[in-house]
Amino acid sequence: MSESPESPDFPEFPELPEDAAAAAPVDFSAPEGFRSGFVSFVGRPNTGKSTLTNALVGQKIAITADQPETTRHPIRGIVHREDAQVIVVDTPGLHRPRTLLGERLNEVVKETYADVDVIGLCIPADEKIGPGDRWILDAVRASAPKTPVVGIVTKLDKASKDQVGAQLMALHELLGGVEANAEVIPVSAKEQVQLDVLLDVITGLLPEGPKFYPDDHVTDDDRDTRMSELIREAALSGLKDELPHSVAVQIDEVFPSEEREGVLEVHAVIFLEREGQKRILRGKDNRRWGRIIYNARQSIIDLVGQNVYLDLRMKVAKNWQSDPKQLGKLGF
Structure with a gap:
């Protein structure tokens, strides 16, 4: 539970792939008529995109939080069906x-x-x-004018039937109505409602093609990236508007412990923008900090399937969100 006041020294990050398909290995056998391709969920921040991605994939690959702008890089989740392979690309919310x-x-x-x-x-x-x-839809159509857009009404569990009906009609109209032959699907990722219907619609719009990933793959995110995201999720839990956008996480080292048999040591840093923000993460009597470490460690254990020792520290990278050099070193 240590923390260091020293100035941050960021390691270099690999660049993000140029497009959604570029990171995927190709040429796996598939039956005749098999469909495969990429679907991207877009929308305002905090519209349920990450929760929907996790529900479709059947495993947690994208972190979720109550705060907007939780997702910070495209996350690819693979949905395996007998007739198709759907690669779901969860993206940061447009804003x-x-x-x-x-x-x-x-x-x-x-x-x-x-x-x-x-x-x-x-x-x-x-x-x-x-x-x-409307701004997001205009941006989508400007960048991808020929790509079909499916309307998805999320969070059915939070609305009445009348609200859902009105929203379906409003979204259908936004997408062009009857003339545009717009598809609009209501879903609840939390309660697993209408997910198969949504996948059927998406699959019908994909081209015929090969499998891009082996049948046992659920994401192409590497282990360290997933661990850093789980730590960030634990840090965001319980916060409101105090500092969510100021939190970034870097994995320093991961190695088998020499002192503890069967234990994986994970050394990581949470970067903040101001010294005073440390107090928020510590909480009263360091209780929040202890809870962050406990929850992050449990999530990482679930991910790697073995016992974990988590050494988590805090450092300040002043105003990193607006500093080009620091953003680059953090992989943005």
Whole structure:
């Protein structure tokens, strides 16, 4: 549970792939008529995209939190069906950026959905369609004018039947109505409602093609990236607007413990923008900090399937969200 006040020294990160398909190995055998391709979920921040991705894949590959702008890089989850392989690309929420980080996240999203086969526009059932949703749809159509857009009404469990019905009609109209032959599907990822229907619609829009991934793959994110995201999720838990956008996580080292047989040592750093933010993560009597480490460690144990010793520290990288050099070293 140590922490260090020293100035951060970031290691170099690999660049993100240029497009959604570029990172995928190819040429796996598939039956005749098999369909495969990429679908990207887009929408305002906190519209349920990551929860939907996890539900479709059947495993947690994207972290979730109550705060908007939780997702920070495209996450590819693989859905295996007898007739298709659907690669779901969960993206950061498109938004009007306030920082250089926000601008770069928006660019990542636009680059991603310019190269996918289907786009799913996610709108929560319990929130009225607004200018932000129209702005996102316009951005999607400007970058990918020929890519089919499926409307997805998310979070059915949070709305009444009347609300859901009104939202379905509003989203259908937003996508062009009857003339555009717009597909609109209501789903609840939390309660596993209508997920098969959504996959049927998406599969029908994919081209015929090979399997891009082996049958046992659920994501192409590497282990360290997934561990860093689980730590960030634990740090965000219970926070509201205090500092979520200021939190970044870097894995320093991962190795088998020499002192503890069967234990994997994970050494990681949480980066913040200001010294005072450490107090928020510590909480009263360091209780929040202890809870963050405990929850992150349990999540990493579930991921790697063995006991874990987690050494987690805090460092300050002043205003990293707007510093090009620090953003680059953090992989943005």
